Every structure is written in structure tokens, then in C-alpha cells.
Amino acid sequence: FCCPLHFYCSVDKASGKSTLGKKDLTLSFALSFLHFFHFRTSLPVPMFSRNTISVWSILKKCIGLELSKITMPIVFNEPLSFLQRITEYMEHIYLINRACSLPDSIERMKAVAAFAVSAVASQWDRTGKPFNPLLGETYELTREEHGFRLVSEQVSHHPPISAFHAESLVGDFVFHGSIYPKLKFWGKSVEAEPKGTITLELLKHNEAYTWSNPYCCVHNIILGKLWIEQYGTVEIVNHSTGDKCVLNFKPCGMFGKELHKVEGYIQDKSKKKCCIIYGKWTECMWSVDPQSYEAHKKSEKKGENRKQKQEEQKAGQNDDADDMPEVQETVCVVPGSTLLWRIDSRPAHSATMYNFTNFAMSLNELEPGMEAILAPTDCRFRPDIRAMENGRMDDASREKERLEEKQRAARKDRSKSDKEWSTRWFGNGTNPYTGLQDWLYTGGYFDRHYQDLPDIY
Ligand SMILES: *[C@@H]1O[C@H](CO)[C@@H](O)[C@H](O)[C@H]1NC(C)=O
Numbered sequence: 310f311c312c313p314l315h316f317y318c319s320v321d322k323a324s325g326k327s328t329l330g331k332k333d334l335t336l337s338f339a340l341s342f343l344h345f346f347h348f349r350t351s352l353p354v355p356m357f358s359r360n361t362i363s364v365w366s367i368l369k370k371c372i373g374l375e376l377s378k379i380t381m382p383i384v385f386n387e388p389l390s391f392l393q394r395i396t397e398y399m400e401h402i403y404l405i406n407r408a409c410s411l412p413d414s415i416e417r418m419k420a421v422a423a424f425a426v427s428a429v430a431s432q433w434d435r436t437g438k439p440f441n442p443l444l445g446e447t448y449e450l451t452r453e454e455h456g457f458r459l460v461s462e463q464v465s466h467h468p469p470i471s472a473f474h475a476e477s478l479v480g481d482f483v484f485h486g487s488i489y490p491k492l493k494f495w496g497k498s499v500e501a502e503p504k505g506t507i508t509l510e511l512l513k514h515n516e517a518y519t520w521s522n523p524y525c526c527v528h529n530i531i532l533g534k535l536w537i538e539q540y541g542t543v544e545i546v547n548h549s550t551g552d553k554c555v556l557n558f559k560p561c562g563m564f565g566k567e568l569h570k571v572e573g574y575i576q577d578k579s580k581k582k583c584c585i586i587y588g589k590w591t592e593c594m595w596s597v598d599p600q601s602y603e604a605h606k607k608s609e610k611k612g613e614n615r616k617q618k619q620e621e622q623k624a625g626q627n628d629d630a631d632d633m634p635e636v637q638e639t640v641c642v643v644p645g646s647t648l649l650w651r652i653d654s655r656p657a658h659s660a661t662m663y664n665f666t667n668f669a670m671s672l673n674e675l676e677p678g679m680e681a682i683l684a685p686t687d688c689r690f691r692p693d694i695r696a697m698e699n700g701r702m703d704d705a706s707r708e709k710e711r712l713e714e715k716q717r718a719a720r721k722d723r724s725k726s727d728k729e730w731s732t733r734w735f736g737n738g739t740n741p742y743t744g745l746q747d748w749l750y751t752g753g754y755f756d757r758h759y760q761d762l763p764d765i766y
């Protein structure tokens with residue numbers, strides 16, 4: 310679903326300007342402050358071990374139920390809200406910036422396809438469940454050096470829907486979506502169906518692309534080693550022409566040959582394949598012309614048929630756990646291919662910190678001076694996530710319960726008074742490109758007028 314270093318690099322003391330008023334502070338925050346700030350690359354403390362808890366005792370009564378209705382002990386969480394987890398789409402924002410700068414439309418589509426794959430790469434080995442956002446919870450992230458800012462809001466509780474809106478600081482692109490992960494428990498695994506549409510608009514090129522994420526499955530939640538699989542077809546449509554890129558996230562299959570593999574193509578208006586895209590979502594993506602690709606496949610097949618027969622004879626019957634197949638050789642590069650994207654390696658202490666990437670490590674950081682600027686509904690103010698991040702598991706558990714109880718009480722009050730919940734920064738509307746229902750940013754968050762925000766913590 311989703312380190313013992315204490316490393317907080319602070320602001321350049323010379324620019325600390327504590328005498329500034331609030332308005333000035335906001336400005337100077339944007340202009341100078343961030344330039345001196347180094348985001349943290351580690352959490353305050355390593356994670357709590359999950360080994361001692363029996364998941365089975367909690368889940369055995371719940372087969373086929375929707376997981377959002379089951380209360381799971383906090384040790385299965387990771388100290389991020391789902392709103393922060395979806396912000397991880399922005400980790401490889403340079404691919405969107407690259408797309409904006411490319412004059413050729415097929416080249417742009419390649420960069421967008423690489424972005425769509427890279428956006429789910431942070432899921433790799435992330436078996437911790439992010440916290441369900443509370444209704445009205447928000448998250449913002451401004452990264453001047455990467456040229457974007459993002460705001461998100463939990464716009465619905467049942468079903469849980471998270472809406473986000475990111476924009477380029479220089480007007481190059483808008484990237485937005487509403488995500489509604491439907492979780493299903495299937496005995497040995499939990500599957501998340503990625504409902505909701507993601508839209509990317511390249512403003513200078515007058516282009517809009519839409520897609521949805523692949524399915525995501527966490528295996529062996531009862532026994533054995535947890536591992537993550539993503540599968541399904543992701544279609545990126547260029548709405549200016551109807552041209553598209555089809556990406557097939559392959560299920561790993563019985564022998565794990567296809568583990569993590571993604572394969573697809575870009576086709577033009579006449580349905581002619583212009584290029585093949587292939588790789589692994591955990592590793593890298595390449596593009597190559599269709600002729601070279603086919604030729605390479607044919608020569609590969611000859612050697613393989615024999616090998617596969619032997620493997621099939623060796624494979625045993627259903628074990629207790631669905632073990633992750635041995636990872637096969639890394640992506641085999643077809644001669645003549647161009648690299649579109651390669652994953653960054655995770656820091657060494659990632660293994661003891663929920664397998665977070667460097668980007669994820671920084672998401673819940675309360676940077677100095679931020680308190681005065683963030684909306685009071687921002688996830689960084691959630692006491693349960695903060696407590697968990699600091700290794701105070703009992704406090705985290707207690708606070709989580711308190712927040713959920715507070716949310717229930719508020720809902721009850723509303724139903725008594727006939728007051729409807731109203732979202733603050735997003736509105737229920739129609740996606741202009743797909744014609745489907747979507748949650749669209751109504752603007753104004755960065756004016757920072759926070760009157761009438763609900764008290765959710
Ligand atoms: C997308 O639409 C634009 C605008 O009509 C068009 O020029 C371009 O060829 C399309 N790009 C791709 C990759 O299909």
C-alpha cells in the first residue's frame with residue numbers, strides 16, 4: 310500500500326531573520342529560506358519490529374472484507390499519511406520537466422510514460438500501510454529546486470478519496486488526480502485496485518495525458534516474507550489526438566520470469582507502433598524501435614523453449630506461502646535502446662526505516678519556520694504519525710484512536726444538524742479530458758487564508 314542517524318541540517322543562521330513579520334516571513338521563506346535548507350535524509354529513529362505480532366489472528370475473520378473497514382494494529386503502518394504517499398509521484402518530476410522541453414511529441418510521450426512508471430517505483434518493498442487520511446486532512450509540498458508545488462486534500466471518507474494538484478512554478482505543467490484505492494483481502498494477500506484518474510497537462514504544448522495506476526498486491530500478509538507485485542494495463546492517452554501509450558505491468562507468473570516487468574508501446578493516430586518501451590518498474594525503462602525489438606525477441610526465444618520445459622518439471626505444488634520468485638537477471642537491454650529512466654538507489658539505512666526512499670524520508674519533516682505557514686490540517690501536524698515516526702508506538706496507537714473517534718463524533722454531530730461536509734480546496738466536477746467524475750482544485754490554497762478550516766486533530 311506503501312537508521313539511527315539524527316540528521317537535521319538546519320537553515321543558514323545568517324538568513325534566520327527572526328524580526329520579520331508573518332507576511333514577510335512567507336515571502337522570504339519562498340525566496341531565500343529554501344535555498345539554504347537541506348531536507349532530512351533519515352527518520353528520527355529506526356522502525357519498530359513487526360515480527361512479534363500475528364497478523365493471522367487479526368485477519369482470519371475478515372476474508373473478502375474491505376480492509377478499510379478493519380482496524381489494524383499500528384505496527385503494520387509506516388509513518389506517512391496516504392496523502393504523503395501519493396506525493397511520492399513527484400519524486401521523478403525531472404521527467405515531466407524533460408517532457409516539457411522536448412520538441413518532438415513522441416519523445417514527450419516517452420518521457421511521460423517513464424514518469425508514469427517511475428511514479429509507482431517507490432512502492433517497491435514498501436509493505437507498510439500508510440495512515441488513512443482524516444476527512445479534511447491536507448498536505449502541501451513546495452520544492453523550488455525542482456520547480457513545483459503540490460497540495461492535496463482528503464475529500465471523502467467513505468469511500469476514501471484523496472485529491473491532489475501539483476503545478477510547475479514557471480507555468481510549464483499541471484499534474485492532478487483523485488485516487489481511491491480499493492483494498493481487498495484475499496486470504497494470503499491484499500490487493501489495491503487503483504481507482505481514479507491521473508491527468509498531466511503540458512501547458513506550452515497544449516497537450517493533456519491521462520492514465521490510472523496499475524493494481525498493487527502485497528503478498529504473504531499471513532505467513533512468509535512480504536513482497537509487492539504491480540500488474541495491469543496502464544493506458545496513457547494523449548487527448549489532443551487520441552494517440553496513446555499502452556504499458557503492460559506483468560504479473561510475475563509461476564516461475565517469476567516476468568517479475569516487475571513492464572512492456573508496452575506508443576502508437577500514433579493510425580495505430581502504427583512507433584516505439585517499444587520496456588524495463589522493470591523497480592529498476593529502469595528503455596525505448597527502442599519495434600523492428601530491433603522483434604528481431605531481438607526472436608533470437609532470444611530459440612534458446613529459451615528448452616529451458617522452460619525443464620523448469621516446469623521442477624516446480625512444486627502450492628506451498629503455504631507464495632514466495633517471491635527469485636529475481637531474474639536485470640533488464641536485458643536490446644541493442645539500439647535509449648534509457649528513459651533509472652531508479653535511484655535507496656540509502657543504506659532504508660531497510661530499518663520502512664524501506665523509504667530519500668524523498669519519502671523528507672515528506673513528514675517539519676522544517677523550521679513551516680509551522681507558521683502550513684494549513685493547520687496538514688499531515689505533518691498529525692500527532693499519531695509524528696509519535697510513530699519518533700518510535701513512540703503506544704502514543705501513536707492512542708492518538709490514532711483518539712483522532713478516529715473525534716472524526717466519528719464530528720460526523721455524528723453533522724448528521725444531527727443536517728450540515729453537509731464541504732471540501733475546502735477541491736470540488737466535485739468532471740474531468741474535461743475523460744468526461745469522468747473527478748475532484749478538481751478550486752484554487753487559493755497558496756494564498757494561505759485558513760479561516761474556516763475544520764479542527765481535525
Ligand atoms: C499529442 O497531441 C498533440 C497535439 O495535437 C500532437 O501534436 C502529438 O502528435 C500527440 N503526441 C503523441 C505522442 O501522440
Ligand SMILES: *[C@@H]1O[C@H](CO)[C@@H](O)[C@H](O)[C@H]1NC(C)=O
Pocket residue numbers: 434435436437534535660663664
Ligand atoms: C523492506 O525490504 C525488505 C527486503 O526486500 C523486506 O524483507 C522487508 O519486509 C521490507 N520492509 C518493509 C517495512 O516493507
Ligand SMILES: *[C@@H]1O[C@H](CO)[C@@H](O)[C@H](O)[C@H]1NC(C)=O
Pocket residue numbers: 465737738746
Ligand atoms: C459528485 O458528483 C457526481 C455527479 O457528477 C455524483 O454522482 C457524486 O455522488 C458526487 N460525489 C460527491 C461526494 O458529492
